[in-house]
Amino acid sequence: MTNVFIGARKRIYHKVVSGVQLLFSRKYLLLTNTAISITSAAGGDSVQQLYELSIQRQQTWNRDRTLHISITGLILGPPSHYWYHLIDYLFPGSSIRVVVKKLLFDQTIGTPIGVFLFLSSLGILENSSVDKMLTEYKNCGKTLLLSEWLIWPPIQAINFAFIPLKFRVLFDNSASFGFDIYYSYIKYRTDKVSD
Numbered sequence: 001m002t003n004v005f006i007g008a009r010k011r012i013y014h015k016v017v018s019g020v021q022l023l024f025s026r027k028y029l030l031l032t033n034t035a036i037s038i039t040s041a042a043g044g045d046s047v048q049q050l051y052e053l054s055i056q057r058q059q060t061w062n063r064d065r066t067l068h069i070s071i072t073g074l075i076l077g078p079p080s081h082y083w084y085h086l087i088d089y090l091f092p093g094s095s096i097r098v099v100v101k102k103l104l105f106d107q108t109i110g111t112p113i114g115v116f117l118f119l120s121s122l123g124i125l126e127n128s129s130v131d132k133m134l135t136e137y138k139n140c141g142k143t144l145l146l147s148e149w150l151i152w153p154p155i156q157a158i159n160f161a162f163i164p165l166k167f168r169v170l171f172d173n174s175a176s177f178g179f180d181i182y183y184s185y186i187k188y189r190t191d192k193v194s195d
Contacts, residue, residue, distance in 0.1 A: 024166050024167065024170075029081065029166055030078060030081050033077055033078075033080060033081040033169035033170070034073075034074060034077030034078055034081065035077070036077070036169055036170055036173045037073040037074070037076055037077030037080060037169065037173060038070050038073035038074050038077060039073070039173075040073060040173040040174075040176065040177055040180050041069045041070055041072055041073030041076075041180055042066055042069060042070040042073065043177065043180065044069070044177055044178075044179070044180020044181045044182075044183065044184055045065060045066050045069035045070075045180070045181075045184040046066060047181050048181045048184040048185050048188075049061060049062065049065070049066065049184075051181075065184075065188060068122055068125040068126060069122070069180075069184060071121065071125055072117075072118050072121050072122060072125075075117060075121045076114065076117055076118065076121075077169075079113075079114075079117070080114075080169050080172065081169055083106075083110055084165060084168040084169060084172075085165065087102050087105060087106060087110075087160075088165055090105065091105065094160060094161050094162070096161075098160075099157055099160045099161045102156070102160045103153055103156055103157060103160065106156055106160075107148075107149060107152065107153060107156070111145060111148045111149065111152070112145060114148075115141050115144045115145055115148065116137065116141070118144075118183060119133070119136055119137050119140060119141055119144075119187070120133060120137070122187060123136060136187075140186050140187055143186055144183065144186055147179075147182065148179075151179075152179075155172075155175045155176075156172075158171075159171050159172060159175075
């Protein structure tokens with residue numbers, strides 16, 4: 001009987017490994033990275049809304065909000081996929097010097113673009129006026145950028161130094177799940193204050 005369970009466990013393990021290898025193969029990597037980004041964005045907003053419901057800051061689940069945040073994951077997933085390929089193309093290797101170059105490039109160019117895409121895509125999905133979107137970027141964008149610049153460099157240093165290219169979006173989204181919650185909080189907090 002024990003041999004049956006061991007054999008079944010081995011077959012399941014090999015099927016899971018084969019599935020992961022397929023998902024992270026060249027053929028499906030863009031789709032996989034996009035799905036990871038959507039899932040992370042939706043999960044982050046869901047956790048934030050559950051918290052808001054638990055402290056009664058929010059009375060009902062806002063499905064449109066979760067849908068819009070999920071769509072930002074769809075919008076940001078492909079650029080994230082190509083961003084890591086571009087960085088490796090421009091700065092091949094993983095020496096300390098190269099990792100520092102990758103970090104500087106990522107934080108000075110990639111981070112502002114990512115924050116802008118996040119806020120502007122939500123503004124478009126919510127039918128916000130250009131003036132409202134600019135105000136939102138001014139109020140939320142600065143907070144998000146500063147938070148990214150304070151917390152993200154060590155995480156990206158690990159990503160650039162040790163994580164294989166095909167797993168970087170997965171690592172990024174796993175590490176940034178807390179940031180997805182924070183982004184949702186900053187974007188939808190009810191007591192917004194001009195920064």
